[in-house]
Amino acid sequence: MDTALSTSPATDAGSDGARWNRGRVGLWLIGARGSVATTAAVGALALGAGRAPATGCTTAGPAMRDVPMPGFDQLVIGGHDVTTTPLPARARSLADTGMLPAELVAAVHDGLVRTDAELRPGYVAGAGRESQGEAVRRLAADILAFRERHLLAHVVVVDVSSTEPLPADRLEFHDDELLARALEDPAASVLPASAIAALAAIESGSAYACFTPSAGMTIPTVRRRAEGRIPFAGQDGKTGETLLRTVLAPMFTARGMRVRSWAGTNLLGGGDGATLADPEAVRSKLASKNRGLNRLLGDDVVAPLHIDNVPDLGDVKTAWDHVSAEGFLGSRITLQTTWSAHDSMLAAPLVLDLARLLSLADATGTTGAVPALGVFFKDPWGSDVHAFADQTTALHAWAAETGMRAATAAPAESASSELRIGAAR
Amino acid sequence: MDTALSTSPATDAGSDGARWNRGRVGLWLIGARGSVATTAAVGALALGAGRAPATGCTTAGPAMRDVPMPGFDQLVIGGHDVTTTPLPARARSLADTGMLPAELVAAVHDGLVRTDAELRPGYVAGAGRESQGEAVRRLAADILAFRERHLLAHVVVVDVSSTEPLPADRLEFHDDELLARALEDPAASVLPASAIAALAAIESGSAYACFTPSAGMTIPTVRRRAEGRIPFAGQDGKTGETLLRTVLAPMFTARGMRVRSWAGTNLLGGGDGATLADPEAVRSKLASKNRGLNRLLGDDVVAPLHIDNVPDLGDVKTAWDHVSAEGFLGSRITLQTTWSAHDSMLAAPLVLDLARLLSLADATGTTGAVPALGVFFKDPWGSDVHAFADQTTALHAWAAETGMRAATAAPAESASSELRIGAAR
Amino acid sequence: MDTALSTSPATDAGSDGARWNRGRVGLWLIGARGSVATTAAVGALALGAGRAPATGCTTAGPAMRDVPMPGFDQLVIGGHDVTTTPLPARARSLADTGMLPAELVAAVHDGLVRTDAELRPGYVAGAGRESQGEAVRRLAADILAFRERHLLAHVVVVDVSSTEPLPADRLEFHDDELLARALEDPAASVLPASAIAALAAIESGSAYACFTPSAGMTIPTVRRRAEGRIPFAGQDGKTGETLLRTVLAPMFTARGMRVRSWAGTNLLGGGDGATLADPEAVRSKLASKNRGLNRLLGDDVVAPLHIDNVPDLGDVKTAWDHVSAEGFLGSRITLQTTWSAHDSMLAAPLVLDLARLLSLADATGTTGAVPALGVFFKDPWGSDVHAFADQTTALHAWAAETGMRAATAAPAESASSELRIGAAR
Amino acid sequence: MDTALSTSPATDAGSDGARWNRGRVGLWLIGARGSVATTAAVGALALGAGRAPATGCTTAGPAMRDVPMPGFDQLVIGGHDVTTTPLPARARSLADTGMLPAELVAAVHDGLVRTDAELRPGYVAGAGRESQGEAVRRLAADILAFRERHLLAHVVVVDVSSTEPLPADRLEFHDDELLARALEDPAASVLPASAIAALAAIESGSAYACFTPSAGMTIPTVRRRAEGRIPFAGQDGKTGETLLRTVLAPMFTARGMRVRSWAGTNLLGGGDGATLADPEAVRSKLASKNRGLNRLLGDDVVAPLHIDNVPDLGDVKTAWDHVSAEGFLGSRITLQTTWSAHDSMLAAPLVLDLARLLSLADATGTTGAVPALGVFFKDPWGSDVHAFADQTTALHAWAAETGMRAATAAPAESASSELRIGAAR
Ligand SMILES: NC(=O)c1ccc[n+]([C@@H]2O[C@H](COP(=O)([O-])OP(=O)(O)OC[C@H]3O[C@@H](n4cnc5c(N)ncnc54)[C@H](O)[C@@H]3O)[C@@H](O)[C@H]2O)c1
Ligand SMILES: NC(=O)c1ccc[n+]([C@@H]2O[C@H](COP(=O)([O-])OP(=O)(O)OC[C@H]3O[C@@H](n4cnc5c(N)ncnc54)[C@H](O)[C@@H]3O)[C@@H](O)[C@H]2O)c1
Ligand SMILES: NC(=O)c1ccc[n+]([C@@H]2O[C@H](COP(=O)([O-])OP(=O)(O)OC[C@H]3O[C@@H](n4cnc5c(N)ncnc54)[C@H](O)[C@@H]3O)[C@@H](O)[C@H]2O)c1
Ligand SMILES: NC(=O)c1ccc[n+]([C@@H]2O[C@H](COP(=O)([O-])OP(=O)(O)OC[C@H]3O[C@@H](n4cnc5c(N)ncnc54)[C@H](O)[C@@H]3O)[C@@H](O)[C@H]2O)c1
Ligand code: NA
Ligand code: NA
Known part of the structure; x- marks a missing residue:
């Protein structure tokens, strides 16, 4: 078989062709070799293979049973990172600390090897000679190639990389023109890495979620590029x-x-x-x-x-x-x-939840900040609601309503990935 | 001035003639000399007089600002107890433990003396020679006299007496006929004191809330007498x-x-x-x-x-x-x-909330268990909802809707504001 | 090699011929397949082999560096239990719960197999047809055979079996004559299992420690048999x-x-x-x-x-x-x-401490309750001191003084086990 | 009677002429209007008058029953502060927060008024035109006048003033000559206020305890002046x-x-x-x-x-x-x-303990750091022992031994204050 992760029979937490009719979905992780990302990868493989119940997942509860979303076995994982520790080794070391169950890590070993082959070098501010615009295009190309390789209807980019220091404010954060110019100046390095990743998501037409408190998408000139093009949600996972x-x-x-x-x-x-x-x-x-x-x-x-x-x-x-x-x-x-x-065991299931829910948003053509996903974040974009119960109510309502729309919409075309790449241009 | 509690000018938390047009309301406490009751009395007097903000009261928040309810200065307190410690002395001893602020207790001393004059001997199972039916009628007569004495449109009975042992089940709890007969048998003592108090509330046509886990109104033959006659809510205050x-x-x-x-x-x-x-x-x-x-x-x-x-x-x-x-x-x-x-500082404001909300229910002719008041109780009657946020949402919805009905209904018939004002002199 | 556990080179926590000159020592565990016992066995093997530092052991600290005691590699373990789960399986299941490190359990697997071969069926009150006296002799014989088999200078019995219900008082607990008679009556079962184990320790001339709150040695007629014959300490490990x-x-x-x-x-x-x-x-x-x-x-x-x-x-x-x-x-x-x-990780090192310290007591001919070991117990025998710091001071003083006496005493005879068995008669 | 605080009959916690034969003792507080000091003053008055048991006092336990120390009714309090809030007002405000019992504050009101009359303005670095040497002499004179006024055999100075920032190191902290010169230079302000207070204690021949972490007596040139002249103890009360x-x-x-x-x-x-x-x-x-x-x-x-x-x-x-x-x-x-x-309720009894114990030290002619008082401090002077149980043992041993010496020494001369003032020169 040529796909990366489809090792499992359909399970409870797995695909349900009758409802989600848009095939497999990509989850592209920024910081893909980190603790949260590795845990998410192990988890997606384990859940997809029916080796573990979907405990800890918001989308697996009875309240969302009827919402069409990709199954855990329909998630294909790839991503960027700036270190090179192989994913299987990282997973084993997380098992050694007592966090991940050792048997489970062993059981999904092959899947981790395949996922590792989908990881690409990320962007480090100041390193290398590429302009920041070139970096954005390089990262976007990685994502688009991943989408084509696996014929994915949707890709969701989730930033789970290291928290950055907050950058000092600058003119390029507010003036589109200035930013455009700086991006093409190989000597300039005006954006933090989190913003480069966000721009790559936008460029590749992928949905995007920011699980960290880094500045990325909150920079006005970055955010403006996202509006009207992709659905996005943030910021900083609300876990403990x-x-x-x-x-x-x-x-x-x-x-x-x-x-x-x-x-x-x-x-x-x-x-x-x-x-x-x-x-x-x-x-x-x-x-x-x-x-x-x-x-x-x-x-x-x-x-x-x-x-x-x-x-x-x-x-x-x-x-x-x-x-x-x-x-x-x-x-x-x-x-x-x-x-x-x-901590990572709290975060990882939410990353999978976001992949599923942003796929759904994308499938219905939603763009802009999705306020109903505020329940996942410390600092919810597009919303002032912080009360968890109210956020949960809002999520359920949104999922039910959006799910209804998705169910009545036409299924993705078979050549959908091509179409979407076009749309992303 | 000759009235019991009307010592204060209208305050924020006080009366608002424009919205609540049914005059003063009675709060009749079973266990009126206990810790919760004494705290409620001190609090009603202090809030009514504008000496303390309504912190800790559910009904004082912005969410219920527009709901017509009696002001704290419109509550008149009376009740039953089986001990004789004067209320002012009880309040002072609660101040000595550091629970109640001593200055506040001193400031409301006159009000406590007046309230103390409204307290009557309660019912002790097995004591005295009255049949349980006579006891019910005696207690109900106390409540009716209180209502007339103060020309009250509504009386709310709240049971805050000592928690009883659970009684063993018996036929009289299920068979109306058997109960009726036992009540008139001076030798029989089939009901616990909490049920006698509940029956007195029913007999006197007062709204009723059960703040304790005692059996009282949960006895089927007792409960059946309440249905269709009074609004009621319970059970066991949810405080800590x-x-x-x-x-x-x-x-x-x-x-x-x-x-x-x-x-x-x-x-x-x-x-x-x-x-x-x-x-x-x-x-x-x-x-x-x-x-x-x-x-x-x-x-x-x-x-x-x-x-x-x-x-x-x-x-x-x-x-x-x-x-x-x-x-x-x-x-x-x-x-x-x-x-x-x-503990009593958590309970007392809820007792005042219940008096206000059950007055509202009564004013709209509501009878039976009021599920929307489940937010106040460990064991909500008429509802399976225990999640506090959901209960809060339900309360707000009910209060808004019932308040609307109350506002559009005619003012109390039997006790016109004129009559009531006269009587209060 | 014919010995059970001597797999290790001398380590820091190991033997020190210059100071402890009485060879290997037996640790006989009542409840030898339990959680505490299994942990103690894994630990003794790991420490003896230098695979883990002696963290958690009271006797491994600097304060007792100069006290002659058997090294961890000089402990040979045997014991009684009433279940049959093999020790290696029990250890593995304790590793599965995350309590014992899995690698360590694997590393000492052979030692556990050898230790398992030293375990014998314990005594269950009321089961079988042996009189309680016969049971005592059977258990004592198991211990004596263990001692001879391994040529041990000293054996320390430690009761780490399940906590028993407290027995109702009876005459046999106070009258030596009555007890003696009951022990030989196959129809009588007057003593709880913990007392049978204690008597077996006494009969076999072994030092004894009671890590449980069970009645055993606190029964006056049992205790009298121990006085003057063996050193003993109790009761109920003080761990959390x-x-x-x-x-x-x-x-x-x-x-x-x-x-x-x-x-x-x-x-x-x-x-x-x-x-x-x-x-x-x-x-x-x-x-x-x-x-x-x-x-x-x-x-x-x-x-x-x-x-x-x-x-x-x-x-x-x-x-x-x-x-x-x-x-x-x-x-x-x-x-x-x-x-x-x-819990067992707190208890097991103390069991090893008791084996080392009671060996020392035995080596100096100490008999009766050893009050200085009260630091290990919730209910210290022979002492009213409960303050932990004072108990620690007392332990250090006793160990220094007794160690001095042991160092100046003659080394154990080569045929010591024979001599001691004689003494036990 | 002309004395400040002797309002009480002898009580358990009071004087015991048979054992302490050196009369009343002064407790001079730096920061005398602060929370700890006010609490200590209220407490000394209450205990001295037998209005409260000596709960919380280390010296009141059975372990020190036979140690000759001044009774609580033999303590006379004075001190320095830089604010002017009257002591009775400060005490009342501490009662209003619920910390001090209001009745007790009322009961000792007269004593507080008398104590307030013993308070003098402290030293504020940089304020006024006096040189630091003049400041030291002014403060010392206050203490000496207090001693003479009340005919006190001993005065103990305890610093309970606000914690200072740590001063930057300077040459005057190490060179006696340089310090001496700087002290007489009206333009120089080399020492923090805590050091001025410590020098005043030394100058006046008073025992000294430092309850704060301020630099004061830890400055080498200050410390050298204390050695051989007064007993002292520190530093930073160990309370929570x-x-x-x-x-x-x-x-x-x-x-x-x-x-x-x-x-x-x-x-x-x-x-x-x-x-x-x-x-x-x-x-x-x-x-x-x-x-x-x-x-x-x-x-x-x-x-x-x-x-x-x-x-x-x-x-x-x-x-x-x-x-x-x-x-x-x-x-x-x-x-x-x-x-x-x-916090102040934990600190105040220790201040009284220090007054009693340093009186005892002074009475036996002890000088220099008293390591046995380390139990009262986070950072014990003259000792490396931090373990509380060991410190307690050391305190008891020292108190027993010093008490024995004090008991066998000659009682203080009637004109002792004169003699001591001479010695302080
Ligand atoms: N409960 C939680 O774990 C939780 C909750 C909220 C937010 N977060 C956030 O999630 C993020 C990840 O946490 P983690 O525990 O996995 O941290 P981690 O340090 O284990 O992993 C971060 C990964 O990001 C990689 N990285 C760093 N810079 C990068 C770049 N420029 N491009 C691509 N990759 C880069 C690192 O090499 C590393 O592999 C953090 O920002 C954390 O604050 C976590
Ligand atoms: N946070 C809370 O305080 C809280 C929460 C939930 C429920 N409750 C319940 O509220 C009740 C009151 O608590 P409290 O702290 O005031 O107790 P309390 O003991 O101070 O007062 C109980 C009063 O009831 C009186 N009483 C006893 N039997 C009576 C009878 N047959 N008729 C009339 N009066 C009688 C007693 O004399 C006493 O004055 C208890 O049942 C308690 O379990 C309290
Ligand atoms: N921190 C601690 O773990 C701690 C502290 C103090 C006391 N203790 C005591 O130590 C004892 C053991 O604890 P555990 O966690 O190992 O319990 P466990 O249940 O895991 O082990 C008890 C073992 O004793 C065996 N047993 C039962 N009856 C027996 C008999 N008559 N003869 C021989 N063996 C018998 C059982 O089969 C079992 O293997 C308990 O009594 C416990 O209260 C433990
Ligand atoms: N448990 C405890 O309360 C505890 C424990 C350890 C140490 N301490 C220390 O005790 C000290 C007093 O604590 P408090 O709660 O009473 O503080 P506080 O602020 O209530 O009192 C400090 C007093 O010192 C006075 N003061 C300031 N500078 C002065 C100066 N140069 N000369 C004379 N007086 C001066 C202030 O005016 C004030 O009245 C603090 O340094 C604190 O860190 C307290
Ligand atoms: Na927001
Ligand atoms: Na004892």
């Missing part, structure tokens, strides 16, 4: 402490309590821990984490927040929150939460 | 750990995680702590607390639960929960929560 | 919550604070969790756990304590404690602790 | 999280476990919270807090530590610690602690 906060904060509001302070400390090791030990890199993360809290509770909540790199904890992130609220007649209410989980 | 659980559990479900165990321990002292130290009394409480969890997560969640009497903690209840869930590829997620608050 | 309590309680006392309540909840699954789910079995455990607290803080501390069986947690025990103390001018101090660890 | 850490860390060591990380977060409001919100001021505090941990566990423990200013928590400090250790065969042990208490 922030998820919990957007679940809990609305409770205080509904009960008329006044939250006075919400302090938090995050401990983690692993690659992300090391990256965030850099005070520059952590800044964007911290800003992203507190935004929702202030939106939900007001700006006068005192909310000190820390992320500490604690190498011996590995990928297990432990977060302690201390909430102090005022209740009836000034009475004090105190809530402490301690959340502890393998 | 259980509130938190019904906020958190839906998060796991929405994210496709599988909760395996949810263990809990509650520590508290005070009157409620002492009552629940009795293994018989605690049984109904524990059953009530776990019901929602199983409804939300399924019956195979392992959920050991304890309530310990720890006298030195007084009314501060501290609850520790340990949740263990399975996520992506079998990965473990652990969440611990520690909640700590003065 | 109780360890923490005896570390923390003295802090409050030293600072003049008055602890008012100390509430605790333990969650665990695994074999021990299932055993303790039995309300009978858990009673002895709970009593044992609270004894130290009351000894340290007085009897008026309110100390509710729970152990819940939560299967999905496996052998990871999580304990939450909530301490409330009164400080200066009646001020409140609150401390919460959450302890989480693989 | 750090106390707990030095209790817990030795447990891990004794059990052979290897602590890998120990992360901490402190939340507090109040005056100290505001001070420590300054990143400069907090630096010395953080350094001081982590020193003990590294001493106990080695330098490779990863120990991120935060102090956050959370105003709504007031003086209640809440500290969360997360400890991760490696046990047997590499197994993970996790311990979390949450400590919550009114």
